[in-house]
Structure formats: structure tokens, C-alpha cells
Amino acid sequence: GILIFRKWPSSTKISNDSVNMVEGPSSLNSTFDLDSLKIQENIGMGRYGSVARGTLNGFSVAIKTFAFENKQYFQNERDIYSLPLMDYPCLPKYFGSEERIGEDSQIEYLLVISYAPNGCLQDYLRNHTVDWPTLCKMMQTITQGLAYLHSDICKGDLVKPCIAHRDLTSRNILVNDDLSCIICDFGFAIQIAGPKCTQNGEQQDMDSLCLTDVGTLRYMAPEALEGAVNLRDCESSLKQVDMYALGLILWEIATRCSDLYQGLEVPEYKLPFEAELGKHPTVDQMQVLVARHKAHPLFPEIWKDSNPAVRALKETIEDCWDQDAEARLTALCVEERLAEIPVLWERYKAGLNIYGVSPTVNQTGSSQDNGP
Ligand code: ADP
Ligand code: MG
Ligand code: MG
DSSP states (O other): OOOOOOOOOSSOOOOTTTSOOOOSHHHHHOOOOGGGOEEEEEEEEOSSOEEEEEEETTEEEEEEEEEGGGHHHHHHHHHHHTSTTOOOTTSOOEEEEEEEEOTTSOEEEEEEEEOOTTOBHHHHHHHOOBOHHHHHHHHHHHHHHHHHHHSOEEETTEEEOEEEOSOOOTTSEEEOTTSOEEEOOOTTOEEEETTEEEETTEEEEGGGSOOSSOSOGGGOOHHHHTTOOOOTTHHHHHHHHHHHHHHHHHHHHHTTBGGGTTTSOOOOOOOTTHHHHOSSOOHHHHIIIIIISOOOOOOOTTSOTTSHHHHHHHHHHHHHSOSSGGGSOOHHHHHHHHHHHHHHHHHHHHHIIIIISOTTTTTTSOGGGGOO
């Protein structure tokens, strides 16, 4: 189901009286009238939809369009955005969705969310390096978003169930103007409430779910590659698979952090396992490397282990992608660890200033130091 990239027609939106608004919770929840939606230009192509930039009542929005045959991904994503308490800083803002007739007279589905001006994280990292404060901000906001998704949240009568994303990659993370990040693309996400979970609008028992055939190959955890996801505690298993992918994403950002290379040039961006397997690894190659040989991405030699912040960063990333799914950190725990890392960094820098850097001690001293 790959969509063909095409130009946006200027006015194919048809009025609500000729086509029913999409049934479902979104039309009840949505406070935004999509009539004034203006679609400007195509900005992205994913697996199941094309994405355009536009405006809605003065807001800058992204419009994701799904072809008719990809309706299930649309429905699933809409249902996730429509859950209570999904309005959260590290997630896109959801404006609404609708069904319409596209240029080719086929039914298509639109999902409207807030626009992230810096596009997806992967493209951003390919084109930019980041400094230490930006690395921290990106890691913290992504982790905060994931911790929020993974939590059951209750406020009064409102309940947001635990959500496993199941396709976390640097393409499904977006970069805001201020370089904070948000998690997007909920096409594969599952809502988990006790023993029941909901996907594609259907409630199912955990054991009837097919858990291992989704995601992006490069980011698949070893147990997912082997088809050995533990089905006894589905909620934990699915979160652990997300945490593995989070580890790879944190590694990706860190490899582009200029402050970690001690003045040397930052190596160009590489996908996780690109150094080992190139741009198009096969399932077999991934199984052998990640599941059988238990490989993970490498940290550059030059990163300074004498700096406790760098050590803590590496340990945190390693504890996300642990081979043993049950040994992986939870998102909440990563959030706590990441809050410590900038403190360690500042302390280390301050220590350097006192003891390390100063070839000209007493520089301000009296003229007698200069001798006759
Ligand atoms: P798919 O399910 O087809 O992968 P995504 O939701 O991941 O679709 O979107 C595909 C791409 O479009 C993203 O990787 C990103 O580059 C771009 N994109 C999606 N949503 C936005 C947004 N809100 N702001 C900016 N770019 C976006
Ligand atoms: Mg995507
Ligand atoms: Mg998707």
C-alpha cells in the first residue's frame, strides 16, 4: 500500500452535506471545523499516507491523507488522537479528521494535527548537528512523550489508557521550532486496558493479537525479530519493545552532538545499524546481527568517559536496548535519569574550570611575575 506522491488539488474538499463526516469519536470530540482548512504543499511521504502542510483558523497544521485501502491505519490513528487527555506538550495537537473525495474520485481520509516546522528527527539529524543542551532537550521531550503514552492517566472521569506505539523510529518523531520533539504516527499503536486491548477499532484479547509483524525492521527489538515476544504480560512486553527503539533513537541524536567530540568534526548521520548493514538490511541480516549476535550500535571512541555525564548517557542508552527485554528501563525511569545528566555535565564543567583549564594561573598577578 505505497501511495503515489501527487500534487494537492486546490479545492477538492467537498462540503459536509455531500459526504458524511467520518463516524467515530473524533467527530464528537473535535472542536475544530475543518471547512476552513487550507492545504498548501506536500511535505512528506510515509508508508501509508502523504503529508501536507496547511493552515486551519490561523494554526499551522499538517494534513495526513490516507487512501481508501489504508482506512484501518487512519481509523486507528484517529482513535488514538481522540482518546481523552491526549492534549499533551510532547504529542502533536489533534485538530480533527474527515472523509472526502480525492482528486481521483476515490474516498480518502484526512487527519489534521499541529505542524512541526523542523520535520522529522531523522531528516533534522541528517542536516544538522546538535549541541549538548539541544541533545538533552530532544532526549527529554521524546522520553516524556513516551512515558505519557505508556501511562494510564486519570483526571476526574477521564481516562487515558496505556498506549504502546509499536513503530518508534526517528521518522516518527517530529522536531518543533524550539527543537523540542513530539511523537507522531499512531497507525500501529495499541491501547491497553487491563487484559483487553484495542486496535483498528476492535477490542481483542491479548493472546489473539499478532504482535510481531509490525514496526520498522531496523528498529525491531531482538525478541520481535525472533517472534518471541512474551505474550503473558503483553502490556510490559509491548512497552519493552518501544523502549528498545527509544534506545536506538537516543543513540542517533547523541551521535550528532557536537559537544561530545572534543572539537573534532562530527561524523555524518547514520541510521542505527547502517554502519553494519547498510541502508537496506534484510530480515535475515537483522535477525543474525541483533538477535543471534546480540549486537547494538557502537558509541564513538572519542566520547569522553572521564565525564560522568557522558558515562551516564551511555549507560542509560544501553539500559534501553538491553537484550533482555525485562531488564530494560521504563520510560519513566529514563526520564528521571535524563534529568540528572545535565546536572552531571555542569558539575563536570565547573570542576574543569577550577582544576583543569588554566595554563596561566595568577595571570592577573603583579608585574613582578614578568621579571625584569
Ligand atoms: P506514515 O504513517 O505514512 O509513516 P507519518 O505520520 O509518519 O506517516 O508522516 C510521514 C512523514 O511526514 C513524517 O516522517 C514527517 O517527515 C512528515 N510529517 C508528518 N507529520 C508531520 C507534522 N505534523 N509536521 C511536520 N512534518 C510531518
Ligand atoms: Mg511514519
Ligand atoms: Mg505509520
